[in-house]
Amino acid sequence: MTLLAIFGVISSAIFSGTSLLYTTLGEVIDERSGIVNLGLEGVLLVSASSGFAVTSLTGSPYLGILVSVLAGGMMNMILGYLVISRKANQLASGLALMFFGFGLSALIGKSFVGTKINSLPRLLLPGLEGLPRLYTSLFKFDPLIYLVIPMAFLVWWLLFRTRWGLGLRAVGENADIAYASGRNPHLIRYQALFVGGMLAGLGAAQLAIAYAMNWTEYMTAGRGFIAVALVIFSKWHPLRAIVGALIFSAAVAFQLLLQSSGVQISPFLLDTIPYLLTLIVLIAWGGNRKHSAPASLGRVYQGSE
Amino acid sequence: MLKTSEIAPCFPILQNKTIILVIRYLFMILLAFLLFGIILLISGKDPLQSYKDIFTYTMGSAYGFSEVLVAMIPMLLTALAVALPARVGLINVGGEGQLYIGAAFATFGALTFSSLPAWLLLPIMIILGMLGGALWAFVPGYLKSIGLVNETITTLLLNPIAPKIIGFLIFGFWHSPMDTVKTPNFVAAARLPTFFGTRIHLGLVIGLILLALFWLFMKYTRWGLEMRAIGNNAQAARRNGIPLKKYLIVVMCIGGAIAGLAGMSQVSGFYGVLLLNFSLSLGYMGFMVSWLAGGEPLGILLMSFVISVIITGGNLLQLTRGVPYSVINLLLAFTVFVVLARPNLIKGKKV
Numbered sequence: 001m002t003l004l005a006i007f008g009v010i011s012s013a014i015f016s017g018t019s020l021l022y023t024t025l026g027e028v029i030d031e032r033s034g035i036v037n038l039g040l041e042g043v044l045l046v047s048a049s050s051g052f053a054v055t056s057l058t059g060s061p062y063l064g065i066l067v068s069v070l071a072g073g074m075m076n077m078i079l080g081y082l083v084i085s086r087k088a089n090q091l092a093s094g095l096a097l098m099f100f101g102f103g104l105s106a107l108i109g110k111s112f113v114g115t116k117i118n119s120l121p122r123l124l125l126p127g128l129e130g131l132p133r134l135y136t137s138l139f140k141f142d143p144l145i146y147l148v149i150p151m152a153f154l155v156w157w158l159l160f161r162t163r164w165g166l167g168l169r170a171v172g173e174n175a176d177i178a179y180a181s182g183r184n185p186h187l188i189r190y191q192a193l194f195v196g197g198m199l200a201g202l203g204a205a206q207l208a209i210a211y212a213m214n215w216t217e218y219m220t221a222g223r224g225f226i227a228v229a230l231v232i233f234s235k236w237h238p239l240r241a242i243v244g245a246l247i248f249s250a251a252v253a254f255q256l257l258l259q260s261s262g263v264q265i266s267p268f269l270l271d272t273i274p275y276l277l278t279l280i281v282l283i284a285w286g287g288n289r290k291h292s293a294p295a296s297l298g299r300v301y302q303g304s305e
Numbered sequence: 306m307l308k309t310s311e312i313a314p315c316f317p318i319l320q321n322k323t324i325i326l327v328i329r330y331l332f333m334i335l336l337a338f339l340l341f342g343i344i345l346l347i348s349g350k351d352p353l354q355s356y357k358d359i360f361t362y363t364m365g366s367a368y369g370f371s372e373v374l375v376a377m378i379p380m381l382l383t384a385l386a387v388a389l390p391a392r393v394g395l396i397n398v399g400g401e402g403q404l405y406i407g408a409a410f411a412t413f414g415a416l417t418f419s420s421l422p423a424w425l426l427l428p429i430m431i432i433l434g435m436l437g438g439a440l441w442a443f444v445p446g447y448l449k450s451i452g453l454v455n456e457t458i459t460t461l462l463l464n465p466i467a468p469k470i471i472g473f474l475i476f477g478f479w480h481s482p483m484d485t486v487k488t489p490n491f492v493a494a495a496r497l498p499t500f501f502g503t504r505i506h507l508g509l510v511i512g513l514i515l516l517a518l519f520w521l522f523m524k525y526t527r528w529g530l531e532m533r534a535i536g537n538n539a540q541a542a543r544r545n546g547i548p549l550k551k552y553l554i555v556v557m558c559i560g561g562a563i564a565g566l567a568g569m570s571q572v573s574g575f576y577g578v579l580l581l582n583f584s585l586s587l588g589y590m591g592f593m594v595s596w597l598a599g600g601e602p603l604g605i606l607l608m609s610f611v612i613s614v615i616i617t618g619g620n621l622l623q624l625t626r627g628v629p630y631s632v633i634n635l636l637l638a639f640t641v642f643v644v645l646a647r648p649n650l651i652k653g654k655k656v
Contacts (some may be wrong), residue, residue, distance in 0.1 A: 038398070038461075078642070088645035091396065091457070092596035095589050096641035103634030107348060110629060217631065222465050232458050268473035272466045279462050282454050 004134065005260050009253045011138040015211045017249030018145045019044075022203030023227040024234070024241045025155045026196035030076070031231055032159060033192030034172040034296045035083060038094025041224030042101015043075040043197055047204035049109035052215040055117045064117075065144075065205040072201020075101065076193040084189050087300045098224070109215045120144065120210045142210040144202065151199070155238040168192050172294035175301035185301045200227075229278055233285070236294060251277045333647060334611065337640040344635055350626055358625060359618030369617065371503035375575065376613035378505075379404070381512035382567035383591020384609055385519060386438075388600040390456075390560040392523065393535040393552055399445060399460025400564040401588025403438040405467035407565020408572045409474055410437030412488060412579040415495035415572075416479060423494035430495060430569055438565015439558040441467065446557025450550040456557065468582055475581060488579045497574035506574030508567075513606075515563065520602040532556065564588065590637075597644050608644075615640060 023040060030037045037043070051068030055061050075097065082093040122140035129136070159165035168188050170178040175185040207223070208215060230248060234240035251274035258270055342352035362369040383400040390397040411434035418426055445459035481489035497507040523529035534542040535552055543549040567587065572579050594612060598604025619633025 082642065082645050086646040089596050091398065092593050092641070093645050095593050096638050096645060098589070099586070099593075099634040100638030100642070103631050103636075103638060106629055106631035107344070107635070225461055225465065229458055229462050232455070266473045266477055268469045268476065271469045275462050275466050279459065282458065282462075283448065 004138075006257065007135060007138050009257045009260065012256065013249040013253035014141065014145060016207075016252060017245050018148045019203040019207040019211065020223055020227060020230070020248060021148050021152065021241060021245035022144075022206060023200045023223060024230045024245055025152055025238055026072070026199030026203070027227050027231045028196075028234070028236055028238050028241055029155065029159070029168070029192050029199065030196040031236055031297055032172045032294055033168045033189045034175065034294055034299065034301070035079075035189060035193060036090050036094065036228070036298050037076065037079060037097075037193070037196065038091050038228060039075070039079055039097025039101065039224070040094075040200060040227055041220055041222070042098040042105070043072050043200050044204040044207070044220040044224050045101045045105035045218070046075050046108070047072040047201035048208035048219060049105040049112070049215055051201070051205045052117065052208045053108055053112050055209050056112050056115045059118055061118055061120050061209050064209050065202070068205035068209070069198045069201040072197040072199070072204065073194045074197070076197030076200075077190070080190045080193040083300070084186050084193075087302065090298055090300075102218070106217050109217065112215045113217075114214070117209065117213060119213050142206070144206040144210050148206075149242060151202075152238050152242050155199070159238065164191075169294070171301075172296060175296055175299075179301075189301070200224075203227075226274075226278075229282075232293075233278055233282055235285075247281065248274050248278060329647065330644075333643045334640065337636065337643045340639045340643075341636040344632065345628070348628070348632070350628060355622055355626055355628070358621060359614070362621045363614050363618050368503065369621075371501070371505050372620075373610070373613045373617045374509055375504045375506075376617050377609045378508040378512055378574070379567045379571050379587045380591055380594055380609035380612060381516060381605060382508070382570065383564055383588050384594040384598065384605045385512075385515055385591075386560045386564035386567065386588075387592045387595035388598070388602075388605060389519060389563065390556050391536075391595065391600050392532045393556050394539060395446070395449065395553060395557055395560070396457045397442065397445075397460055397557065397560050397564075398457055398592055399442060399463050399561070399588070400567075400591045401584060401586065402460070402464040402467035403441045403561040403564035404568035404571070404584055404588050405471055406441040406568070407434040407438035407562075408568030408579060408583070409467075409471050410434050410565065411569035412474075412479065412491075412572055415491045416488065419492045419495060421494065423496075423498075426494045427497065427573070430573055431566065434565045434569025435562035436565070438568065439562040441565070442557045442561020443554065446554040446561075449557070450553040464588070468584075471579070472581055475579065479579065486581045491573065491577050495573060496577050497570060499574070504575065506570065508570030508574045511566070511570065515566075516602045516605060564591070567591070593641050597641060611640065612637065 023044060027037060027040060047068040050071040051064040054067040055064030078100070079093055079097050082088040083090045120142040122142050124136055125139040125141065128139050159169060167178065167183045170181070171183060171185045171188045179185055204220070208219065212219060226248065230241060230244040234244040255270040255273045258265065259267055338356060345352040345355055363373050364370060383404060386400050386403065387397050411430040414426070414430040414433040418429060421429070441463060444463065445456040448454040448459055449456040475488060476485055479488040481487060499506045523533065531542065531547045532552065534545070534547060535549060539549060571583065576583060590612060594605060594608045597608045615636050616633060619630065619636065622628040623630045
């Protein structure tokens with residue numbers, strides 16, 4: 001196995017892990033406010049397809065990213081209406097949102113299958129200019145990749161260092177008490193869902209516009225569900241989400257590495273490694289999980305009449 | 306919005322609760338179709354003609370109606386696989402994975418014992434399928450019972466693993482000489498019998514019987530009572546001497562076994578062969594059906610019928626009107642959205 005192959009694998013892990021981290025951050029915000037969004041897969045698909053379509057039509061990837069982000073926010077508003085205003089079951093609403101996303105994204109993306117787009121510029125990782133050309137091409141990343149770690153810190157700051165974040169977490173812990181202390185749980189949950197959806201939209205934009213640069217149906221391939229798992233894995237903490245996304249991408253990279261080095265294991269079994277690893281780490285960390293979950297996660301706030 | 310409570314006093318008939326319920330359900334479905342009509346219109350299809358097609362096909366012809374019933378079979382079972390664990394407060398989102406593993410186990414039976422007669426082979430396949438599903442549900446059930454990891458997340462994580470195991474088995478061992486994405490066709494003895502020259506198979510009878518058993522079990526047995534006690538307040542139930550851990554594991558495994566049975570009935574009754582990715586989100590649909598129905602047997606029957614009409618009609622639209630199949634997901638989602646937005650209609654549902 002050559003050094004080049006290893007670098008190639010690391011590079012592809014970074015590319016695929018970025019969208020996952022954005023999505024996970026979005027879900028952290030959703031769940032901190034007390035809402036589980038199982039429809040993330042559908043949100044990602046609609047964001048990816050609409051962003052890709054706009055990029056393809058206008059030729060501007062930045063406009064595409066903007067549309068992706070807004071589409072993500074709007075998709076989460078549908079969920080918000082169901083689970084906040086109509087007080088519906090969160091898991092079932094989320095799955096319905098997923099099916100909605102399957103359908104809508106296929107409809108939007110239908111005429112864009114196979115189209116080529118202008119993508120984002122790719123910038124070399126600073127400090128690596130001296131490397132041979134073959135290597136530097138692996139470490140040219142798009143701006144969204146460079147932004148993802150600062151974004152995790154921004155989300156952390158928002159949640160833990162601002163009044164808005166305090167209110168949001170209070171609603172996630174106990175909406176009645178938050179209401180009694182002058183917060184508006186409905187409004188805060190809508191805001192959390194919108195911001196969370198925008199972050200998921202950013203992840204989808206990175207996936208479709210910056211990384212894959214094409215649109216195929218179901219291109220998110222389960223990322224939404226992985227993000228939901230990673231949120232629990234990272235114990236609802238945006239900075240630990242970085243670790244979670246890293247471990248998951250490393251598992252994906254490891255699996256690619258094994259494949260490229262010609263290990264005689266079925267690729268199907270290798271594909272299960274990231275999921276199994278996440279499961280094992282969850283079990284290993286399981287003991288003190290209860291203390292970190294938002295206390296009213298999944299509960300409906302009935303309102304005070 | 307139509308508020309039946311406001312106009313009810315003018316019409317005595319509207320004071321009957323069942324009729325109010327029916328009217329509201331009809332209204333909700335109408336709303337869903339209206340939303341979908343807009344989408345159809347945007348994509349350049351005539352909505353009225355499309356709906357006419359759907360209804361004349363699914364309700365107006367015996368064959369079309371039989372296809373609806375065929376589509377209902379796996380949904381009844383996967384919904385039951387969610388509804389039963391929900392009674393003890395377990396949220397089983399893993400129907401999808403359990404269905405796949407059940408199908409894999411049943412396929413193992415069909416390929417290994419293919420020389421056995423049907424009366425012996427089919428029960429073996431059913432037991433294997435249920436075993437597979439139960440095994441896949443045991444992990445989440447056990448982890449939940451010892452208080453380690455929440456079952457929602459483990460069932461979700463196990464879902465994407467199951468189809469990959471199927472892929473491994475098909476490519477590695479089971480693929481037919483002609484094709485690497487499926488097994489050879491099952492022998493006739495490994496197929497569930499079909500009725501009336503349609504594709505309706507024994508799975509429908511099994512599903513209906515299980516649904517009835519579920520109702521009887523919850524209402525008239527000690528175990529049903531204890532399960533309801535756990536569902537209402539697990540800690541209180543435990544302090545009253547109900548073996549909580551045992552119930553959590555066993556009920557989860559039974560739920561998984563039913564989902565595994567759904568997988569078995571799909572490969573044995575419907576396809577007659579094990580395909581890669583054959584499920585098409587049946588497990589998730591079952592979850593929605595179960596929640597829409599509030600976990601009640603009659604509701605499951607009604608909701609899986611409605612969803613099946615949509616899917617069967619969607620297949621038809623795909624053939625005759627060139628509507629892409631995934632757009633059917635939209636109609637499905639609209640229907641579920643509209644029903645979910647009125648949770649107070651489903652009696653006894655606790656959020």
